[in-house]
Amino acid sequence: MDTGSFETIGQFMARALHDPVRGYYARNIRGIGARGDFTTAPQLSEAPANAIAAWIARTLSESKTRHVIEIGPGLGTLTAQVIRKLPFAIRFRTRFHLVESSPALAEHQKALFGKKVSHHTSILDALQSCCGAAVIFSNELVDAFPARVFRKTSGAWREVALNASNQEILLPAAQLPPSSIFQIPFNENQTVEVHDAYRLWLESWLPHWTRGEMLTIDYGDIAEQLYHQRPHGTLRAYLLHQRLHGSAVFENCGLQDITADVNFTDLAAWSRPWLASSPSNPFADFIRNFAEPSDAQFLDAAAHFRFLIQKPNR
Numbered sequence: 471m472d473t474g475s476f477e478t479i480g481q482f483m484a485r486a487l488h489d490p491v492r493g494y495y496a497r498n499i500r501g502i503g504a505r506g507d508f509t510t511a512p513q514l515s516e517a518p519a520n521a522i523a524a525w526i527a528r529t530l531s532e533s534k535t536r537h538v539i540e541i542g543p544g545l546g547t548l549t550a551q552v553i554r555k556l557p558f559a560i561r562f563r564t565r566f567h568l569v570e571s572s573p574a575l576a577e578h579q580k581a582l583f584g585k586k587v588s589h590h591t592s593i594l595d596a597l598q599s600c601c602g603a604a605v606i607f608s609n610e611l612v613d614a615f616p617a618r619v620f621r622k623t624s625g626a627w628r629e630v631a632l633n634a635s636n637q638e639i640l641l642p643a644a645q646l647p648p649s650s651i652f653q654i655p656f657n658e659n660q661t662v663e664v665h666d667a668y669r670l671w672l673e674s675w676l677p678h679w680t681r682g683e684m685l686t687i688d689y690g691d692i693a694e695q696l697y698h699q700r701p702h703g704t705l706r707a708y709l710l711h712q713r714l715h716g717s718a719v720f721e722n723c724g725l726q727d728i729t730a731d732v733n734f735t736d737l738a739a740w741s742r743p744w745l746a747s748s749p750s751n752p753f754a755d756f757i758r759n760f761a762e763p764s765d766a767q768f769l770d771a772a773a774h775f776r777f778l779i780q781k782p783n784r
Contacts, residue, residue: 476641477631477632479619479630480616483728484667485723488571489724494727495614497574497724515762515768517762519554520757522685523555529683530560533682534681535682537682538607539569540567541593541606541607545578546579549579567587568589592675597675602678604682607686607687608687611686613688613731618666620662622660624658628640630661632720649733650736651735660701661703663731664736669740672740672741676741680784683779690733691734696733704730705728705730706728707727708727709725732776734750738778738780746781747778753773
């Protein structure tokens with residue numbers, strides 16, 4: 471089958487989001503918030519920061535480490551809230567490390583925090599400065615990685631790509647990436663996403679993390695529930711708070727955020743050689759004890775998020 475000139479949707483997302491000059495994260499640091507393309511949880515409530523600060527305080531003590539790493543802190547809103555919520559004695563003896571791959575966002579974070587935190591361009595660099603021992607957390611990190619897209623046709627899974635006109639085409643059947651999603655007996659024409667770039671990224675650094683705990687927060691679900699009544703998958707784009715689907719996702723390259731829901735079953739399975747995982751649960755359960763009565767609407771929205779806590783199994 472001659473597919474002509476094409477790129478997979480994962481390749482398109484990598485270019486649209488992470489190109490160092492024209493990518494969304496390189497040039498659009500004001501894309502978050504009321505006047506931007508989307509709003510994140512820390513801008514709606516301080517309950518997440520309260521809960522994360524309590525988790526950090528407990529975990530630092532239990533793991534006997536004094537380093538905290540946040541991966542992908544974005545505008546630093548959550549970072550600032552968490553640091554402020556920590557008890558002074560813990561804040562005084564703890565070193566915060568921010569890992570940011572976007573040069574534009576990194577400059578924003580340096581202007582905001584200066585030398586109060588350590589700045590890194592990779593998780594490996596941050597871990598090296600901590601001698602491998604750290605408490606790690608991230609909020610809406612996984613969904614920022616490119617996702618590969620697959621569609622079930624004639625009983626087989628085939629990867630979805632884009633031709634030169636940005637129209638979807640199906641590639642010939644080939645070896646699939648490791649994912650729990652392919653074990654589920656979906657109906658014909660079901661579309662799914664796999665965050666395979668995140669899997670490869672995990673494999674590059676997990677062997678170097680020796681002590682601590684990791685908290686991963688993102689929107690998504692376990693594999694069995696992720697695509698309930700969603701035959702067209704979860705891939706979508708956001709532009710000025712408008713949610714876009716279908717061919718509109720592939721327009722305005724570099725000017726809009728593109729994302730897909732996270733398969734938490736995969737996150738646990740991919741890290742199993744190195745990490746022990748607690749069952750993932752709704753994020754609302756994590757923050758409920760720290761919410762105010764005025765956060766009721768936020769808790770409803772948090773039902774679409776989950777959290778996963780893991781630690782090295784050696």
